[in-house]
Amino acid sequence: DQQVKQNSPSLSVQEGRISILxxxxxNSMFDYFLWYKKYPAEGPTFLISISSIKDKNEDGRFTxxxxxxxxxxxxxxxPSQPGDSAVYFCAxxxxxAGNQFYFGTGTSLTVIP
Amino acid sequence: DVKVTQSSRYLVKRTGEKVFLECVQxxxxxxxxxxxxxxxxxxxxxxxxxxxxxxxxGDIPEGYSVSREKKERFSLIxxxxxxxxxSMYLCASNPFGGNSPLHFGNGTRLxxx
Numbered sequence: 756d757q758q759v760k761q762n763s764p765s766l767s768v769q770e771g772r773i774s775i776l777x778x779x780x781x782n783s784m785f786d787y788f789l790w791y792k793k794y795p796a797e798g799p800t801f802l803i804s805i806s807s808i809k810d811k812n813e814d815g816r817f818t819x820x821x822x823x824x825x826x827x828x829x830x831x832x833x834p835s836q837p838g839d840s841a842v843y844f845c846a847x848x849x850x851x852a853g854n855q856f857y858f859g860t861g862t863s864l865t866v867i868p
Numbered sequence: 869d870v871k872v873t874q875s876s877r878y879l880v881k882r883t884g885e886k887v888f889l890e891c892v893q894x895x896x897x898x899x900x901x902x903x904x905x906x907x908x909x910x911x912x913x914x915x916x917x918x919x920x921x922x923x924x925x926g927d928i929p930e931g932y933s934v935s936r937e938k939k940e941r942f943s944l945i946x947x948x949x950x951x952x953x954x955s956m957y958l959c960a961s962n963p964f965g966g967n968s969p970l971h972f973g974n975g976t977r978l979x980x981x
Binding site: 756761764786787789791796797798799800801806845846848850854855856857858859860861 | 872877899901905908909910911912913916926958960966967969970971972973974975977
């Protein structure tokens, strides 16, 4: 049973516009959420994280929003750049449950120049 | 900077062969993980380890085993490779306790023919 879901397999955005990637989770014990970026034939690279005590975390062009009541998180990339084209995975873990990480199925982002 | 090194980027093996995938991390992390990534399925946890000689099954351990004889090294073993084990294999590590992102290696693309 998929505990972390990314319902959009792909997303296309014009360069300079905002990219919004979404993620839903089912386990209310999750208290740490992350986004990873992955290029083909490379390992995932950590982008940004948020703990459950916050609802927003920013790092440069990347902002993650957490809505605990809706069990939903999103990643905003502003402005989008062609180099952002990659597959993005969200992940979640629960420290009290052994800190095992659960990943979504990924969203392939294409930023069109 | 954390470095997780996987010994091979590409491997081609025959059905029935015993396959060893090696992973080494240089940051003295207690936790190490093996995932496989398949299109449409995201990253799925095979095995993980919290300490030397300790191992825990993940979501899809069937057909795999692991070995952790030293803190920095975590090996994944395919006892008798099958074609359905053709996949991208990703090793990751993070420190024990608290919320900390996983650091991934570059992956091993394994093809079983």
